Amino acid sequence: MKLHGFWRSTATWRVRIALAYKGLTYEYVAVDLLTGAGAQHSPEHRRLNPMAQVPVLEVEEGLYLTQSIAILEYLEERWPTPPLLPRDPLARARVRQLTEVINAGIQPLQNTGVQRHVESLGADARAWIHRFVGPGLAALEAMTRPLAGRFSVGDALSFADLTLVPQMAFARRFGVDVTGLPTLLRVEANCVELEFFKKSHADLQPDAPR
Structure with missing residues (x-):
């Protein structure tokens, strides 16, 4: 592949x-x-x-x-x-729900093309990102809190965690305040200690600036 x-x-x-x-x-x-x-x-x-x-x-x-x-x-x-979706249908739906909060509700508003368009209109792309990423993550925190165990949905890794970790990194890069997201921070901390999260980090990729 x-x-x-x-x-x-x-x-x-x-x-x-x-x-x-x-x-x-x-x-x-x-x-x-x-x-x-x-x-x-x-x-x-x-x-x-x-x-x-x-x-x-x-x-x-x-x-x-x-x-x-x-x-x-x-x-x-x-x-x-190893699985990234739980077997229980309701738990699977919950994983997909949290995943789509980021994938459909937050990320499309922050991507490079959107940032460049916002700047072309003479607006502040950073302020735009704060307007959507901050509230989006606050909503995700509220939705994750009753579902989380070690990870976003219970104690098994899932799609929700794979979308969360990069999103939190993006938020920090643009100065979005994540201190009020205790559930997301706890889940993120549990994820990033795992070896496959470490080797997948953006800064370790071949095209990352050295």
């Missing part, structure tokens, strides 16, 4: 964690989102993903998957052990 991504992309980061957790090997193909107009807009990348986004998982030659949660679902169905 080949993973086309960007070191700091929170969506790519989720997929890296899943691949590491499941012990899957892959080739990493860096896509520079920031230099010039961004390599994601190149004709070559648009052939892989017409949305001009990362990540893209090349499952085999000529077969590509886009959208990080769809990729996580594929990996879970193709390699179900």
Whole structure:
């Protein structure tokens, strides 16, 4: 497999964690989102993903998957052990609920393309991020609190944790106050001590600045 991504992309980061957790090997193909107009807009990348986004998982030659949660679902169905979704249907729905708070409710409002557009309008992209990421994480804290054990939903790792850790890193990078999120901070701390979270960290990727 080949993973086309960007070191700091929170969506790519989720997929890296899943691949590491499941012990899957892959080739990493860096896509520079920031230099010039961004390599994601190149004709070559648009052939892989017409949305001009990362990540893209090349499952085999000529077969590509886009959208990080769809990729996580594929990996879970193709390699179900070790699992990233609980067996109980209600617990599975709760995992997906928390995952989508970040994936659909927060991340689309903070991505690079949105930031650049906000700046092109003469507005403050950092203020924009604070406006949406802070309240989004506060809502996630309230939704996670009654469900959490060691991790976001009980004591088993899940999609919800794979989306949480990169999102918290993004929030800190832009100075979003996370001190009032005790449940999320506790879950994050339990995650980041695990080896596959450590090796998936953005700063350790081949295309990260040295």
